Amino acid sequence: GSDELGRDLLSRVIYGTRISLLVALLSVCVSGSVGTLIGLIAGYRRGWTEILIMRAVDIMMSIPAILLAILMVAVLGPSVTNLVIVLGLTRWPRYTRIAYAQTLVVANMPYVTAARLAGARMPRILFHHLLPNILAPLVVVATLEFGLMILYEAGLSFLGLGIQPPTPSWGAIMNAGRDYIASAWWITVFPGVCLFLVVLSVNLLGDYLRDYFDRRSMTS
Numbered sequence: 001g002s003d004e005l006g007r008d009l010l011s012r013v014i015y016g017t018r019i020s021l022l023v024a025l026l027s028v029c030v031s032g033s034v035g036t037l038i039g040l041i042a043g044y045r046r047g048w049t050e051i052l053i054m055r056a057v058d059i060m061m062s063i064p065a066i067l068l069a070i071l072m073v074a075v076l077g078p079s080v081t082n083l084v085i086v087l088g089l090t091r092w093p094r095y096t097r098i099a100y101a102q103t104l105v106v107a108n109m110p111y112v113t114a115a116r117l118a119g120a121r122m123p124r125i126l127f128h129h130l131l132p133n134i135l136a137p138l139v140v141v142a143t144l145e146f147g148l149m150i151l152y153e154a155g156l157s158f159l160g161l162g163i164q165p166p167t168p169s170w171g172a173i174m175n176a177g178r179d180y181i182a183s184a185w186w187i188t189v190f191p192g193v194c195l196f197l198v199v200l201s202v203n204l205l206g207d208y209l210r211d212y213f214d215r216r217s218m219t220s
Contacts, residue, residue, distance in 0.1 A: 001186045004176060013191055016168040017198075023083055023163075024149035030088025032095050032142050039099025040126045040134075044107050054100065057093040065090045069152060073161040083162050087149055098141055102134035109133075136213040140206055147202035154195055170195050 157171030177187025
């Protein structure tokens with residue numbers, strides 16, 4: 001069918017898929033990179049660095065992420081760039097906690113101690129010895145966060161704080177179709193079905209990766 005302005009709904013949903021997935025992917029890259037780096041530093045340096053970082057993580061996680069995202073987008077203004085930055089900066093604490101917990105375990109391994117005694121600097125130890133060995137749980141978290149970022153983008157676009165018309169996104173299409181739900185239900189239903197199927201598929205992939213890495217850790 002067509003939307004409220006007579007535009008082809010299928011083509012807009014397909015094009016909106018690209019926008020939603022791009023925003024989610026970039027947001028995961030931003031939040032994952034920032035959170036993982038901070039978690040590595042906290043777990044490796046310990047001391048006051050660890051205390052300050054982890055208390056900042058506790059403060060960030062006590063604030064509802066969607067409310068913080070709405071506030072930041074309202075201040076910065078709605079755009080694709082601002083949406084990626086906002087979503088990335090509201091979800092980094094989850095990666096930090098995972099990276100921190102894993103680093104505490106790996107940092108005491110003999111090969112890390114040997115690298116430190118051999119004179120390896122902190123960046124080399126972090127990225128060549130620690131990061132490859134804590135990557136598996138971070139990949140699982142990133143997969144689950146990808147689905148959550150799609151939902152956040154759709155929610156913000158539905159509220160008018162995300163992707164702006166005429167650029168289509170699933171949330172913006174659903175928002176435009178809510179006034180026509182009685183006469184043109186397909187405007188809202190089909191983007192919603194696509195959103196449901198994509199998020200469900202991503203979550204199932206995350207569950208599979210978690211089980212896969214758990215089996216590998218048990219057999220190794």
